[in-house]
Amino acid sequence: MKKISLLGATGSIGIQTLEVIESHPEEFKLVAMSFGRNYKSGSDIIKKFKPEFVAVKDKETYEHLKREFSSQDVKLGYGEEALIEAAIYDGVECLVNAVVGSVGLIPTLKAIENNITIALANKETLVTAGHLVTEHAKKYNVNILPVDSEHSAIFQCLQGESVKSIDRLIITASGGSFRDRKREDLVNVTVDQALNHPNWSMGAKITIDSATMMNKGLEVIEAHWLFNLHYDKIDVLLHKESIIHSLVEFHDRSIIAQLGTPDMRVPIQYALTYPERLPLKEAKRLELWEIGKLHFEKADFTRFRCLQYAFDSGKIGGTMPTVLNAANEVAVEAFLSGKITFLQIEEFIERSLDKHESIANPSLEQIQEVDQLTRNFVQTLI
Ligand SMILES: NC(=O)C1=CN([C@@H]2O[C@H](COP(=O)(O)OP(=O)(O)OC[C@H]3O[C@@H](n4cnc5c(N)ncnc54)[C@H](OP(=O)(O)O)[C@@H]3O)[C@@H](O)[C@H]2O)C=CC1
Ligand SMILES: CC(=O)[C@@H](O)[C@H](O)COP(=O)(O)O
Ligand SMILES: [Mn+2]
Numbered sequence: 001m002k003k004i005s006l007l008g009a010t011g012s013i014g015i016q017t018l019e020v021i022e023s024h025p026e027e028f029k030l031v032a033m034s035f036g037r038n039y040k041s042g043s044d045i046i047k048k049f050k051p052e053f054v055a056v057k058d059k060e061t062y063e064h065l066k067r068e069f070s071s072q073d074v075k076l077g078y079g080e081e082a083l084i085e086a087a088i089y090d091g092v093e094c095l096v097n098a099v100v101g102s103v104g105l106i107p108t109l110k111a112i113e114n115n116i117t118i119a120l121a122n123k124e125t126l127v128t129a130g131h132l133v134t135e136h137a138k139k140y141n142v143n144i145l146p147v148d149s150e151h152s153a154i155f156q157c158l159q160g161e162s163v164k165s166i167d168r169l170i171i172t173a174s175g176g177s178f179r180d181r182k183r184e185d186l187v188n189v190t191v192d193q194a195l196n197h198p199n200w201s202m203g204a205k206i207t208i209d210s211a212t213m214m215n216k217g218l219e220v221i222e223a224h225w226l227f228n229l230h231y232d233k234i235d236v237l238l239h240k241e242s243i244i245h246s247l248v249e250f251h252d253r254s255i256i257a258q259l260g261t262p263d264m265r266v267p268i269q270y271a272l273t274y275p276e277r278l279p280l281k282e283a284k285r286l287e288l289w290e291i292g293k294l295h296f297e298k299a300d301f302t303r304f305r306c307l308q309y310a311f312d313s314g315k316i317g318g319t320m321p322t323v324l325n326a327a328n329e330v331a332v333e334a335f336l337s338g339k340i341t342f343l344q345i346e347e348f349i350e351r352s353l354d355k356h357e358s359i360a361n362p363s364l365e366q367i368q369e370v371d372q373l374t375r376n377f378v379q380t381l382i
Helices: 012-023 039-049 059-068 079-087 102-113 123-139 149-157 204-212 214-227 265-273 305-316 320-336 342-355 364-381
Strands: 002-007 028-035 053-056 075-078 094-097 117-120 144-146 166-173 234-238 244-250 255-259
Touching (some): 002 079, 012 028, 012 039, 039 053, 059 075, 094 265, 102 117, 102 123, 117 123, 123 320, 123 364, 144 214, 144 265, 149 244, 204 214, 204 342, 214 305, 320 364
Parallel strands (some): 028 053, 053 075, 094 117
Antiparallel strands (some): 166 244, 244 255
16 A cells, blocks of 8 residues: 655646546555645545645635544644645655645655655656756655656656667657647737647646647756756657657667557556556547547747747756746746736746846755746736
8 A cells, every 4th residue: 555645636637646546545545635725625635535634825724624624534734834744744655746836846855855756747846956856866766756748658668778778858749729820829819718728638837838838848857857868869749639648769760659548647647556557447548540640740949939948948957947937937827817918928938037147056045046036027027
C-alpha cells in the first residue's frame, strides 16, 4: 500500500489522481492532501478518502472546515507551512505535486529532503528553480517522476535506454485553442475562447498557457532539467491530435514514440506505479484506424513568441526562467480576470525579460526575490 500526499486535490490533475487511487484501493492510500478555495469539492474528497491531514490555502477555508470536521476526523492546517506539512506528512512515500504555480517549489524541496518520491505535474517548479530541484534530488537520491504527458512519454520511451544515446527529444504540441488563427486575428479574442482547448480538459492557467504556447515553452525547460539535455537537443513539433505524446530520436536515427488517447490518468498512474504498470480499464483504447490520419507541422516561433522566449530564457539560464515563469503567472491571472488582453500576456513577459539581468546559479533566496520583483513589475503594467 503506497502512502500518497496529493497537493492540489481539487484541480484537474488532483481529481484524476484520486480516480487512479480509487480504482486501485489495494495499492494506494491518500494520507494527506491540500486544496485552495474549492470548499465543496475539498470537503467531499475528505469524506470519501478520509486523509489524515488536510492543508488549505487560507484561514477562512480552514475555519469553515473546522466547523464541519472534528479533530478526530482529520487534522487541518492552512497557509504555506501547512502545504509543506501535507507534503512531508508522516509515512508519505510519494508526493503528487499538482498545485499550479511556483507555490509548489518549497514543498517539493522539503519532500526531497525527506526522501519522498516526487510525482511532478507542477512544471512551474522546474522552470523557476530547475537546478535547485535537480541538485537536491541527486543529493538525496530521490526520483522525480514526470506526470506531464509529454515528459511521461519521453520517460517511457527511455526505459532500458541510455540518455547518452539520445540525439534529440521531440515534444509534441497541440497548438492550443488558437492554433488555426493568424497573429493579427488574436487581438480581440476572449477568455472563453482561449479556455476552449481542442483536446484536453485542464485547469484554467495551463489552458491559457497552451493557447499562447507558453505551456510548450515551460515544457521545453522542464525537459531540459528532467532529462539533463541541452536546449539544442530539444525540438517542438505541432501535432494537432495529441495522440503521439512525444518522441525520442537516438543516434542511430531510430525514433521511439509513446501514443495513447489523451487521458492524464495514464501518465499519473505510471508515475504512481513506476517501474511497474497496472491495468487502467477506464482509459479508452487507442484505435489508429478510427483516427485515420495524424498531422504534423513545424512550430512557428514568430507566431508563438512565448515559445521563443522560453528557449531564449532557458539557454541564458540563471534567474531568466524564473522571470519568464513569474511574469507569465501574473499576466495569465490578469487575462483570466479580464484586466488585460490575450496579446498583452506576451508583451508583459517580453518586457519583464528585457529588463532583467540574469543571476547565474542563483540561491533559493535570490530566486524568491527575483520572482517577487517580477510579479511586482508586471502588476505595474496591468
Ligand atoms: N491539467 C492537466 O491536464 C495538466 C496539468 N499540468 C500541470 O499540473 C499543475 C496543476 O494543473 P491543473 O490541475 O490543471 O490546475 P487546476 O487549476 O485545475 O488545479 C490547481 C490545484 O491547486 C490548488 N491551488 C491553487 N493555488 C494554490 C495555492 N496557492 N496553494 C495551495 N493550493 C493551490 C487548487 O485549489 P482550488 O481549486 O481548491 O482553489 C487546485 O486544487 C499545473 O502546474 C499544470 O501546469 C501538467 C500537465 C497536464
Ligand atoms: C496534458 C498535458 O500534458 C498538457 O500539458 C498538454 O500537453 C497541453 O497541450 P498543448 O500541447 O496544447 O500545450
Ligand atoms: Mn503537457
